[in-house]
Amino acid sequence: xxxxxxxxxxxxxxxxxxxxxxxxxxxxxxxxxxxxxxxxxxxxxxxxxxxxxxxxxxxxxxxxxxxxxxxxxxxxxxxxxxxxxxxxxxxxxxxxxxxxxxxxxxxxxxxxxxxxxxxxxxxxxxxxxxxxxxxxxxxxxxxxxxxxxxxxxxxxxxxxxxxxxxxxxxxxxxxxxxxxxxxxxxxxxxxxxxxxxxxxxxxxxxxxxxxxxxxxxxxxxxxxxxxxxxxxxxxxxxxxxxxxxxxxxxxxxxxxxxxxxxxxxxxxxxxxxxxxxxxxxxxxxxxxxxxxxxxxxxxxxxxxxxxxxxxxxxxxxxxxxxxxxxxxxxxxxxxxxxxxxxxxxxxxxxxxxxxxx
Amino acid sequence: xxxxxxxxxxxxxxxxxxxxxxxxxxxxxxxxxxxxxxxxxxxxxxxxxxxxxxxxxxxxxxxxxxxxxxxxxxxxxxxxxxxxxxxxxxxxxxxxxxxxxxxxxxxxxxxxxxxxxxxxxxxxxxxxxxxxxxxxxxxxxxxxxxxxxxxxxxxxxxxxxxxxxxxxxxxxxxxxxxxxxxxxxxxxxxxxxxxxxxxxxxxxxxxxxxxxxxxxxxxxxxxxxxxxxxxxxxxxxxxxxxxxxxxxxxxxxxxxxxxxxxxxxxxxxxxxxxxxxxxxxxxxxxxxxxxxxxxxxxxxxxxxxxxxxxxxxxxxxxxxxxxxxxxxxxxxxxxxxxxxxxxxxxxxxxxxxxxxx
Numbered sequence: 001x002x003x004x005x006x007x008x009x010x011x012x013x014x015x016x017x018x019x020x021x022x023x024x025x026x027x028x029x030x031x032x033x034x035x036x037x038x039x040x041x042x043x044x045x046x047x048x049x050x051x052x053x054x055x056x057x058x059x060x061x062x063x064x065x066x067x068x069x070x071x072x073x074x075x076x077x078x079x080x081x082x083x084x085x086x087x088x089x090x091x092x093x094x095x096x097x098x099x100x101x102x103x104x105x106x107x108x109x110x111x112x113x114x115x116x117x118x119x120x121x122x123x124x125x126x127x128x129x130x131x132x133x134x135x136x137x138x139x140x141x142x143x144x145x146x147x148x149x150x151x152x153x154x155x156x157x158x159x160x161x162x163x164x165x166x167x168x169x170x171x172x173x174x175x176x177x178x179x180x181x182x183x184x185x186x187x188x189x190x191x192x193x194x195x196x197x198x199x200x201x202x203x204x205x206x207x208x209x210x211x212x213x214x215x216x217x218x219x220x221x222x223x224x225x226x227x228x229x230x231x232x233x234x235x236x237x238x239x240x241x242x243x244x245x246x247x248x249x250x251x252x253x254x255x256x257x258x259x260x261x262x263x264x265x266x267x268x269x270x271x272x273x274x275x276x277x278x279x280x281x282x283x284x285x286x287x288x289x290x291x292x293x294x295x296x297x298x299x300x301x302x303x304x305x306x307x308x309x310x311x312x313x314x315x316x317x318x319x320x321x322x323x324x325x326x327x328x329x330x331x332x333x334x335x336x337x338x339x340x341x342x343x344x345x346x347x348x349x350x351x352x353x354x355x356x357x
Numbered sequence: 358x359x360x361x362x363x364x365x366x367x368x369x370x371x372x373x374x375x376x377x378x379x380x381x382x383x384x385x386x387x388x389x390x391x392x393x394x395x396x397x398x399x400x401x402x403x404x405x406x407x408x409x410x411x412x413x414x415x416x417x418x419x420x421x422x423x424x425x426x427x428x429x430x431x432x433x434x435x436x437x438x439x440x441x442x443x444x445x446x447x448x449x450x451x452x453x454x455x456x457x458x459x460x461x462x463x464x465x466x467x468x469x470x471x472x473x474x475x476x477x478x479x480x481x482x483x484x485x486x487x488x489x490x491x492x493x494x495x496x497x498x499x500x501x502x503x504x505x506x507x508x509x510x511x512x513x514x515x516x517x518x519x520x521x522x523x524x525x526x527x528x529x530x531x532x533x534x535x536x537x538x539x540x541x542x543x544x545x546x547x548x549x550x551x552x553x554x555x556x557x558x559x560x561x562x563x564x565x566x567x568x569x570x571x572x573x574x575x576x577x578x579x580x581x582x583x584x585x586x587x588x589x590x591x592x593x594x595x596x597x598x599x600x601x602x603x604x605x606x607x608x609x610x611x612x613x614x615x616x617x618x619x620x621x622x623x624x625x626x627x628x629x630x631x632x633x634x635x636x637x638x639x640x641x642x643x644x645x646x647x648x649x650x651x652x653x654x655x656x657x658x659x660x661x662x663x664x665x666x667x668x669x670x671x672x673x674x675x676x677x678x679x680x681x682x683x684x685x686x687x688x689x690x691x692x693x694x695x696x697x698x699x700x701x702x703x704x705x706x707x708x709x710x711x712x713x714x
Contacts (some may be wrong), residue, residue, distance in 0.1 A: 046629045271517035294686035310676045329651035331665065
């Protein structure tokens, strides 16, 4: 991030003890990493140089996606529930979102160092803290994410605006924008309408061949028609996308193979490559920024073979095994992460979220 | 090698243009590595310190095996041919070896920089050169190899002694020993008898669960019984192992999983681990040298899970991709290897092998 003029101010963790078994890969090695916590994003702030260039101090919330696996899509219970049922304020109980995303955003595990606060509490308190620090400056909030992370981007953008967190003491409202990539559907039509009322700007970048933005609904639909039918009896069937769509097609890139591999069509690096070559509907594909096409093959086999970039090349040397002084091969100790910042409680109180601590 | 007191004096290459499609993985990238040559071993010499400790200057010929794949076994045509048919001197035309090993040892490709001399020519000339340099010292020749490489170890040991290469100008015969690991059968009973007449000392270390030492024959047998029967009509069926067997059993190691995976039973690191814990038939398995058991999992999933060593951990970071000055990801240039040493011709002449150059 430092290369790009941003400084990470806090990493966000979520509990993996939720009813979504394929969302996270659980650590096999409790010594190396917690079994119940997963890194799920970070908050960062633009440095002075970039802020000057942008004309404002930009606070970024970035939510990670899953890298290549698509199994988590099958975990979506295709079950909408009122956003207010997980204690996120909402004036309208017909505003509903997919329950798995909502749980991931709000659940916590008091016995876990990294997720004793929910992802929601972690980002709300961090954004609050940063807005206080920079309150005298021109400010913006940019929220981004890929795949699963883009669903969390939408939820957190909603939350920040609905709770009024983005309104400063002098009553200025900090503008909130979402750049989402390969996003599944998150909520119902009411949720979409509420986002529009709140004035959150949303861009939704997708590859037209990606199946994830057609989920929930399509995917579930195809796999368990019987169960779907049973649920359809009880539930309104009303998922709706939020925001302006920018749809790209990997068949327009001369760099990429013809492939039916769904994880290629869903891949973030490939999508960023398509964005780099896109100059409007019907225009020729020309790489604009010099973004390296080799990045596409980091976690796919999507680049044409004659570019001579190995497929799935992203990996740690010896899977992170290193030799210690005795010449023995072992997993190194992970650098210790700080516990939750000590001032989290103070900000939770300010936000009216501290009752149960 | 330098860590262990040996200095590599020459790398050996073989042509992959032989009738054994699974012996080598062909390079996809001709710029990075030759399509027709493969590194197949090296010659090394003990340094002064180690030579003093050993009481002699030790010349080592080490032949590489295939890393994990076992497909090459299916390439063995199970076809014995007289060793003399590939112009290796032999007083008896009934001495026969497996034709694939023989071809790999003697074939060359005049259009290829690295394999315009055969593996045979490369090692004979190098051994000749080293024996000349150290002729006034006490000397020994140690030849080793794993799997496919151990077949070449046997062939080259035979060749060196049969041609009298190990006899110095003062008529001293340098002793030749072979340490072979996971070796398939190489030749017929006559070949075995000839090796004994020549006085080559051979130790054959095997895991009893490994199928490779039971090949050729068993493997072929199981897969293509019809063809086997046709060939059995024409050919004497007389493969025979050479040397003293030291047979180990991976079920005796408390470090290893119960597994039926054939590539585990054939793995060199696992075999060295078994050797380290072996203290004689019926004795308890105790690691003797402190050899790191983590090495077993370099290219297998053989260590019990509670040792927390990731399976298949040996790999280059990012598959060898590196960022150049422009920030682009690419395969680095390989360090240039020297062409064949200029004095190869001179030694070939001395060995009477230079006629066709």
